[in-house]
Amino acid sequence: MARSRTRSAGSLIGSLIGAAGAIALLVLAPWWLLLAAVLLLALWTVATRIGRQAWSVTEVGLATIPQRLGAASVVVVGIAGVVAVLVALLAMAAGFEAALMESGTDDTAIVMRAGAQTEINSVLDHDSATVVAEAPQVLRNAQGQPIASAELVVVAALPKKSSGLDANVEVRGIGERAWSLRPGVRIIDGRKFGSGLRELIVGKGAHGQFAGVDIGSTLKLNGQAWTVVGVFDSGDAHNSELWADTDVVAATYRRGSSTTAVTVRLTGADAFDAFKAALTSDPRLTVDVKTTRAYYTDQSASLAKLIRILGVTIAAIMAIGAVFGALNTMYAAVATRSREIATLRAIGFRGLPVIASVLYETMLLALLGGALGAILTWIVFNHYTVSTLGQNFTQVVFAFQVSPPVLWIGLRWALAIGLIGGLFPALRAARQPVTAGLREL
């Protein structure tokens, strides 16, 4: 008696360790390792006797699912809920990060006043901006002019479509050189603003989020009427902005000839260190120099991390609930089939096919739930556009990215929940004494 108790305690600990290992494999392993595991499993099922037995027992189990649809749907829906919430929040973090990260590259650099951290805080006078643009590491165009854009970022309050309340939007005054600095920017509707005119073009994201910025409409900035003449798509965080002629923005906001920051295209990513060293040691300047990639990474890192932590925490708590739901269902399933399982054991089936069949069944239900949750999130949230307050005190517009890596994480979680939910009922099914099972009504 004492010995059998030790043995069952030992096997419980063994199965716990096995489960922990399998979950770690599911959540952390690279895809090729998982694929190899699935292939091995398939091979085992097809090639070995025990494997074939396991599959035939599973088929019997699956055939009884229609009779216990309610219980089976607990597993499916419970896991679908976890996966949907996890995927949605991870897609939100990925979308926010992508919007800002796309804006940065290693071969463009942004120069701001020392200590400013963000463009909106920075001021550079005209002379400093010229000194920066003339640095030898700045790439020059065919006419020999430096590809450097001294830009003036100011803020305007516009009503958001969703709430009707005023939110801040970034207005960027740009010069002619900005277009060659950012060759990816396209006008998708209307035309560019005219030089020296009070005309604006609006980013695709801002166009979707704010009211009253359609082409032809008039905005009041500092008491002066501006006309929207075009919509542009930059594919990055600039889509949250309104663009206009620097000189006209400066006149409207009484900023004289000063700008907020200078962005330059370097001769190459390797020129950055020399560029930074040259500017920071120049006695005429007190500036901070960053690659635009570093600048935008700093802006997105903390919020994206926060959303990810929240997503994983919320999904983990939901997963606990789903695990217990799955356990209930599978214990009940094993209990109703106890006679059948005992019969199989009596006619010579070993424990392993029984364990495998219960696990197969749970994992299939889990996979179904995971796929359901993932597809649902994909349909509802992919490219769903929202905006939040960024580091510049202005709205950053971004779209959820329900990408394959995010969906993949969701499916892994689904399988891990299924594994825990199925393992313990499976072990009980295999351990049940044959005689007791046969006697049960």
Place this chain on the structure above:
Amino acid sequence: MKYLQLVWSAMFRRKTRTVFTLLSVLAAFLLFGLLDSVRSAFANAASSVAGVDRLVTVSKISFTMSLPKSLLSGIAALPGVAKVTYANWFGGIYQDPKDFFANEAVADNYFDLYPEWQLSQAERTAFHNTRTGAVVGESLARKYNWKLGDKIPLQATIFPQKSGANTWTFDLVGIYRVSNPKQKSQEAIFFFNWDYFDEARAFGNGNVGWYITQVSDRTLAQQVADAVDSLSVNSDHETKTQTEQAFNAAFVSQYGDIGLIVGAIMGAVFFTLILLTGNTMAQAVRERVPELAVLKTIGFSNHSVLVLLLVESVLLIVLGGAIGLLLAGVVVDAVRAAVGEAVPMTRVGAAIWLRGVGLMVLIGLIVGALPARRGMRLRIVDALAGR
């Protein structure tokens, strides 16, 4: 009440299943407690009742633009204005840019308009008399372990000094407290003297970021707001004046619709929970059909069987849910102790419990409805015969 024993033993008829179900319910309400705490924190920030007699005047273009200080006398002279003060955003950084807190240069009388920020008379005088003096909220002081008399350096992000220096050093002369737990997040602000700031900054001198006006009678708020805005109409510095409450609501809404996000997540959680516990209750009733028939045989009416089953399902949810909310309270307190009271989570207090218990009872009734109806409609003969 006398049947509680009966309901209790019926509930734990299958211990494992009930315990697993309770744990699922617990997880759901733990999540509810945490998310509702966050949601309430944002909702409170948007609607502090104390701000209804205060108006905020900012530049019409955006609150990041400054206004001339010359507006002050004009506003003060308007009828219905009791007090007026002004301030400027500083946005300095202490040690780590990621660890940001609000810091503002404020006029001498700023604290007069905020009686809910408790600052002793001696500390007020010290703030008045110390050019480089600073006053901080208690939560913030505790977080950085600041004591009165400490020198605190801030790195300017917007305003370097005339001398070219980027570091501003302040002397801590006062610590204020906010007793209303809903406004505890306001204890995380760092204030210093506007006069010092304006003298020493390299540019922008003579401009202020915003004006705060206290109206003598809150019914006059809209009238005074319009009068303030008309002072600068058609000038190059037009203003927008609204109650502090409206201003805060607009600011919080810039982060996004927190209520909607929380609502969507909780919708998914509770939908799953209803299905899960509904299944458990259905199983429980199915197994007990003969027992229910016996109950009816010995004289329980259809109605009392219905009530017994409904009580059982409500009790199941309330038991698991209450433990979940208790746990949420512990977690929230732990987070607040670790991160500081400025974290956007309110304590799990009466309001959250009220909403939580309401939801528990509602879900319990929804979940129990179908199984209980089945129990009520059982015919003794059929049930005993196992048909």
